[in-house]
Amino acid sequence: VQLQASGGGLVQAGGSLRLSCAASGRPFSSYFMGWFRQAPGKEREFVAAISSSGGRTYYSDSVKGRFTISRDNAKNTVYLQMTSLKPEDTAVYYCAAKYSYGTYPYTREREYDFWGQGTQVTVSS
DSSP states (O other): OEEEEEOOEEEETTOOEEEEEEEESSOGGGEEEEEEEEOTTSOOEEEEEEOTTSOOEEEOTTTTTTEEEEEETTTTEEEEEEOSOOGGGOEEEEEEEEEOSSOOOOOSGGGOSEEOOOEEEEEEO
């Protein structure tokens, strides 16, 4: 599967952005999807994930209550709605896919099979 992330940009603290990740290739509904981010000088970290059906979602503690992951399997797209953004949310955001129909919470980078190219999110104070 090929993944194309978009929607990043520059936003002031407290603002909102919605990231999208469009997939092509194998049936999108067979993939567990995740969002990760990497800030300058830091390792890539888990942000959010969603099961193949969309019925289960998972979040890191740092974004819980502020970010919402969702998917539209008819459009082969996963979204990350980000609200109440903070300067520490500044990072390159990556979407990732793992072939799985299950609901096991895949939160580790090495568990994913495919990665998008990343989209930059910058939050100014």
